[in-house]
Amino acid sequence: MISAVKLSKINRHYGDVRALDGIDLDIAEGEFFALLGPSGSGKTTCLRLIAGFESPTSGHIEIFGQAVDDVPPYRRHVNTVFQDYALFPHLNVVDNVAYGLMIRGVDKRTRQIAAEQALDLIRLPGYGLRRPAELSGGQRQRVALARAIVNQPKVLLLDEPLGALDLKLREQMQEELRTLQQTLGITFVFVTHDQGEALSMADRIAIFNEGKIVQVDTPENIYQRPNTRFVADFVGSSNVITTAFAGITSDHTWASLRPESVKIVKTGGKSARVISLNYLGSLTRVALDIDGIRLHALVSSYDTLPEQGAEIRIDWNQQDVRVMQGER
Amino acid sequence: MIQTEKAVMPGRGGVFGAFSDGVWRHPKIFLLLLLLPPVLWLGVVYIGSLIALLIQSFFSIDEFTGLVNREFTLKTYGELLHPANLDIVVRTVSTAIVVTLAAAVVAFPIAYYAARYAKGKWKAVFYLGVMLPLWSSYLVKIYAWKLILAKEGILNWIFAQLHLTWLLDAVLAIPVIGGNSLSVSYLGTCIVFLYVWLPFMILPLQASLERVPANLLEASSDLGARPGKTFRHVILPLAMPGLIAGSIFTFSLTLGDYIIPQIIGSSRLFIGQAVYAHQGTAGNIPLAAAFTVVPIVVMAFYLWLAKRHGAFDAL
Numbered sequence: 001m002i003s004a005v006k007l008s009k010i011n012r013h014y015g016d017v018r019a020l021d022g023i024d025l026d027i028a029e030g031e032f033f034a035l036l037g038p039s040g041s042g043k044t045t046c047l048r049l050i051a052g053f054e055s056p057t058s059g060h061i062e063i064f065g066q067a068v069d070d071v072p073p074y075r076r077h078v079n080t081v082f083q084d085y086a087l088f089p090h091l092n093v094v095d096n097v098a099y100g101l102m103i104r105g106v107d108k109r110t111r112q113i114a115a116e117q118a119l120d121l122i123r124l125p126g127y128g129l130r131r132p133a134e135l136s137g138g139q140r141q142r143v144a145l146a147r148a149i150v151n152q153p154k155v156l157l158l159d160e161p162l163g164a165l166d167l168k169l170r171e172q173m174q175e176e177l178r179t180l181q182q183t184l185g186i187t188f189v190f191v192t193h194d195q196g197e198a199l200s201m202a203d204r205i206a207i208f209n210e211g212k213i214v215q216v217d218t219p220e221n222i223y224q225r226p227n228t229r230f231v232a233d234f235v236g237s238s239n240v241i242t243t244a245f246a247g248i249t250s251d252h253t254w255a256s257l258r259p260e261s262v263k264i265v266k267t268g269g270k271s272a273r274v275i276s277l278n279y280l281g282s283l284t285r286v287a288l289d290i291d292g293i294r295l296h297a298l299v300s301s302y303d304t305l306p307e308q309g310a311e312i313r314i315d316w317n318q319q320d321v322r323v324m325q326g327e328r
Numbered sequence: 329m330i331q332t333e334k335a336v337m338p339g340r341g342g343v344f345g346a347f348s349d350g351v352w353r354h355p356k357i358f359l360l361l362l363l364l365p366p367v368l369w370l371g372v373v374y375i376g377s378l379i380a381l382l383i384q385s386f387f388s389i390d391e392f393t394g395l396v397n398r399e400f401t402l403k404t405y406g407e408l409l410h411p412a413n414l415d416i417v418v419r420t421v422s423t424a425i426v427v428t429l430a431a432a433v434v435a436f437p438i439a440y441y442a443a444r445y446a447k448g449k450w451k452a453v454f455y456l457g458v459m460l461p462l463w464s465s466y467l468v469k470i471y472a473w474k475l476i477l478a479k480e481g482i483l484n485w486i487f488a489q490l491h492l493t494w495l496l497d498a499v500l501a502i503p504v505i506g507g508n509s510l511s512v513s514y515l516g517t518c519i520v521f522l523y524v525w526l527p528f529m530i531l532p533l534q535a536s537l538e539r540v541p542a543n544l545l546e547a548s549s550d551l552g553a554r555p556g557k558t559f560r561h562v563i564l565p566l567a568m569p570g571l572i573a574g575s576i577f578t579f580s581l582t583l584g585d586y587i588i589p590q591i592i593g594s595s596r597l598f599i600g601q602a603v604y605a606h607q608g609t610a611g612n613i614p615l616a617a618a619f620t621v622v623p624i625v626v627m628a629f630y631l632w633l634a635k636r637h638g639a640f641d642a643l
Contacts, residue, residue, distance in 0.1 A: 082543055086546065088562060089566070099561075
């Protein structure tokens, strides 16, 4: 089966800065794929390479089996939803959405109908004659989406599309994007620095750190079986402990333990001192100190909570300790 | 306790302090104070004299006594339509159109480079390069151009060295725009106009291009537009306010100038020269005023046309 996007041995250097360093990536057709990483990790550069705005220093890119190394963006069958939307300020909403069709020479009537349909799809009917400046952030975001999908691209690239929206709107858009992707069946490649967003939306996630991909996996595996300390820390702030501390014999030194796997018990386990309590709503994060090792536990706020400074006992299931294969 | 009060609200600083407080509480008074001097200048001195001029153009001159007859009449405007005068108007307006179009074509790449690519030191070089000609005397520059364009001038010499004298001669042989040498042809007039007004086209154009975010060009390209189409559908519409602003400068400055056509070009008159002659030696103030109204009407028509074609939509 041909992959939708295939990157092999991609390097992108800016002088001495290695924005991307030996990237290999295979994105399957119809997949909702997230590129996740902190800012400056190379995820946006990776997206721009797929879109064609930049060329790799070395390496090859294929889109549906076709090499696109020398193909400019306007001849690639991909469309982008930009971070700050990049709507044309001199055109109204319909003309913005119909821009790609207009460029391709589709006649005015047909492209207007297509644009109106796209506006219906993103639930902004009747907004066609407004200017982008007259829309709210969320509405602009939808228009940017409509402008891309109206061209029926083979791959849709989204560069932090929800970054500028407030929490409530963001959660709503996450659901809508997911539904939209399933309806259209287009391959989505989605850049985000928000791990929650990546976990809840993507079929698979590639985690970037300092120009390299450190793990590619499903959200469940990324969360439950982080490969490296970086992944464990970046996705859901896991406890990183040594295998020796966890009582596991292994070639690898490091293991991860999710805070929600740490339980407060009456007897047995290890003795720990409560450093601080952090109320998060339904859950409370408890910072613990075990002979100089810091651990976090996530416990239900409805349970009886320990006092700050108290000596308590904690325990966990040994199978919740995940040895990190990516570390020595 | 007293100390806390001090810390929360320091005392008023005398008369100026009280004035500041008053202005702060009444923003409208502040606006009034801010705008009063320019409004007086612009409204009374500037617009006022323009209206006085407009009124003068409806007076006429008594052909026998040479005195101004202060009765409203359209007679002077009728004189404007005499072939000799109409000729001046057509000549000036067409020159202004040619100069403006040429300025737009020459200025665009320069402005585009400065807005998109020039950074740091090169930006300073750009501003210096564009402004430097404005620092030297207007008259000196024009006389310098007369020497450059003269038959014995450097341009002729360069063409001779390149064995291209035949090309220059062929251009100069074209009726109307040609002549004995570049310095006595309309072509020469246009070249010098273009040189002198070019900064006034480059600067507003650069300012408008600078305001076009780079990601709009990427978005256009992403949506399938070749660079040429991106230029036509994104860059040009967004640069239009700057182009219009620049063309207002080049167009109106060319319409009003009377020194360049006097020094460089054939001895046929431009509007500026006609105004100069009529208000001075001829003492025909009404006709001079009527001539002055022409550029105003032309500019008003031009702006109306630009607005109708959506040139200001991107503002």
